[in-house]
Amino acid sequence: MGPERSAAEEMRGQGEPAGEECKPCQGAQAASALHLVSAVAQWILLLACLIYLGMDFLQPSASQGDKVPWTHIRYTGKSVKGVAVNLTAELGPMQIRNGSILIPCDGLYLVSLKSFIYLEEEAWLKLTLRGTHEASSSALWEQTVHSDSTVNLTTALYLFQQDSITLWTNSNASISDLSFTLVLISGNKC
Template sequence: MEGQLDGETRNQDKTGRETEPAEDAWKSWQRGQVRNTLHLVSAAAQWILLLACLIYLGINSLQPSTLQSKEVPWTHIRYTGKTIKGVAVNLTAEVGSIQMRNGSIMIPHDGLYLVSLKGAILFTDLEEEDLLMLWKTDKTTSEVLWKQTVQDSSNTVNITTVLYLFDKDNITLWTTSNATISDLSFSLVLISPFISSL
């Protein structure tokens, strides 16, 4: 009987020792499966997020611009006359779709505008620095967009630039002293409207 008990204990010890590595291998395999599943879920989530971003960008790029008509806002002004120091030049539009009010150009949409100004200017009151300035005025502020010194030896003005202007801005032209302007050609064209996102 005693020999039989010793044999059974030895068999249980052998079986116990044989099952420990098998259990360790099984647990290791399960951990590997969990890790693989987590990697798979993470990769799937990243692809879904990437797809959602691409769909959002695609929909956003297909949104129509805020402009109501297909006509590009623009104006062309010709001016010959006298200016008074501290008073805006009384501009009137010759052609174009941008409205003028009290000598000011009313900006209809946010965006990049191509501005071109050419002409001759002769200052009657010689100052240290005679300037031709383009001013922007909104509801609360007023600021110089650009200015050019006009020298008596060369009284021609030739400026072409791109400015970002906002809806409801007023654009005016000023001189720092009394002057006579001849053959002024002033053009303003919206080249890239701001497209609002949802």
């Protein structure tokens, strides 16, 4: 039995240094496992944030249209020099009063305007989209139209609550198939 004990003791003696050598390996494995758990937790948190942010997009589009201010206008008629074009809403919850579109809240708006202009008296006219803020009025966009031509505008404008938007010409003209759309794309929802 003596030689067996010495072999067992020898095995234990060899096992102890081997165990001490594996402690750094076990520490590295624990750190790897901790990094893996942390990465999985971060991905789950990221996914939860994306789901939370995407909740509005998952709702039916009918309720989205009620939340986002927008209007779509179609117009065919005459413009009178120095008088705002009498716009009326075809679709959308934004109000129009006396031909002016009332801006319900601050934000960045997408503006799209397309039309064909027939000049009646002059060789050219200036088509102006004006913004009125409190008592002051300024041109937001202008285009000079020579002879009979098509007008195309697609732009983004930052507008303020209680502003109003009007369309003006500096000459008499016939406006055909005017399509005007204004949609809040970023800002405070009202």
